[in-house]
Amino acid sequence: MTSAWVILPTYNERENLETVVALTRAALASCDPPVAGTVLVVDDGSPDGTGEIADELAAEHDDVRVLHRTRKGGLGGAYLAGFAAALDAGADFVLEMDADLSHDPADLPRLIAAARQGADVVLGSRYVDGGGVEGWSLHRQLISRAGGRYAAAVLGLRVRDLTGGFKCFRASALRALDPDLVRSRGYAFQVELTFHAARAGLEIAEVPIVFRERVHGRSKMSPAIAFEALWKVPLLRVRALDPTPERPTAGAAR
Numbered sequence: 001m002t003s004a005w006v007i008l009p010t011y012n013e014r015e016n017l018e019t020v021v022a023l024t025r026a027a028l029a030s031c032d033p034p035v036a037g038t039v040l041v042v043d044d045g046s047p048d049g050t051g052e053i054a055d056e057l058a059a060e061h062d063d064v065r066v067l068h069r070t071r072k073g074g075l076g077g078a079y080l081a082g083f084a085a086a087l088d089a090g091a092d093f094v095l096e097m098d099a100d101l102s103h104d105p106a107d108l109p110r111l112i113a114a115a116r117q118g119a120d121v122v123l124g125s126r127y128v129d130g131g132g133v134e135g136w137s138l139h140r141q142l143i144s145r146a147g148g149r150y151a152a153a154v155l156g157l158r159v160r161d162l163t164g165g166f167k168c169f170r171a172s173a174l175r176a177l178d179p180d181l182v183r184s185r186g187y188a189f190q191v192e193l194t195f196h197a198a199r200a201g202l203e204i205a206e207v208p209i210v211f212r213e214r215v216h217g218r219s220k221m222s223p224a225i226a227f228e229a230l231w232k233v234p235l236l237r238v239r240a241l242d243p244t245p246e247r248p249t250a251g252a253a254r
Contacts, residue, residue: 004028004035004112005091007082008099011072012048016100016214017041021057021064023105024097028063031109038091039064041099042082044072075165076189080179087171095168100214103166107209111168119205120173121197123159124166126211131161135213151191151233157198159206165190166209173202188232195236 006024010017021039028037041058043051043066054066067085069078079096086094093115097103107124114122125131127148133141144163151162167190177200182192197204 001034001036002092002116003038003090004031004093004095004108005038005040005082005086005089006095006097006105006108007079007086008039008041008097009075009078009082010041010043010046010050010054010099012046012050013099014046014048014050014053017050017053018057020099020101020105021054021061023101024108025061025063027105027108031112035093035112037063038086038089040067040082040085041065042067042069042078044069044078074189076182076192079189080182083169083174083179087174092171093168094171094174095166097166102211102214104210104212107166107207108168110207111166114205114207115168115170118203120170120176120202121194121204122168123161123194123204123206124164124209125161125206126164126209127160128206128208130208132208132210133212134210154233154237155191155195155198156237157195159194159198159204161206162191162194164209164211166211167193173197173200176200176202183232191233192236 006028008020021041024039025037028035041054041064043054045051045068051066051068058064058066067081069081083094093112095108095111097105103124111122111124126133127145148160148162152159177193177196181196182189194204
């Protein structure tokens with residue numbers, strides 16, 4: 001049976017974790033054709049006890065696993081560690097999704113279906129027909145759209161939602177990407193990952209999703225994270241045009 005792993009990076013998500021894990025398990029169980037689903041919680045040493053709740057869920061359910069990291073190491077590092085664990089376990093599809101219920105787990109079967117139909121990377125997109133955002137001010141929506149268009153224009157990509165974090169990868173696609181090329185640890189990680197997938201010639205598809213503002217907990221977005229994304233986009237372009245081989249980054253997960 002086809003194996004699908006959903007990676008949930010967490011930091012202080014105790015109010016959301018039980019719900020998002022339950023909904024994710026149900027969504028994976030609803031896939032047609034069926035998949036052998038696994039939920040992997042990657043917790044960065046949450047001080048609110050999220051990791052302990054994850055351990056309880058893993059003890060209760062065979063399809064839930066936990067990867068503990070000792071400190072808050074950034075979104076990108078958490079996903080790279082989760083990707084490596086999923087690939088080592090033989091996953092056919094690996095998905096990334098926010099743990100705060102901003103992404104609807106019910107959309108997981110549609111992302112997996114698009115990958116089954118041939119796409120190497122499937123993006124859950126807010127900005128294609130049928131997609132959208134709920135709970136954001138008009139100002140925040142405009143900033144998000146402008147940021148995505150800026151990144152796509154600078155990098156030469158025909159992608160409508162370059163900054164989103166709801167994605168499905170074929171295992172072969174992840175293996176084709178060199179994790180040492182992914183330098184960002186914040187939200188710019190999402191832009192980098194899609195950019196390198198396009199550079200590798202992988203087929204990218206977008207599936208409409210509705211993003212909803214979190215109800216519980218605090219957003220991890222900050223001005224510093226937004227600024228990182230702003231200056232790293234042109235740097236990505238410059239590196240892509242530089243024929244000099246890049247030197248590996250110490251500590252990158254494999």
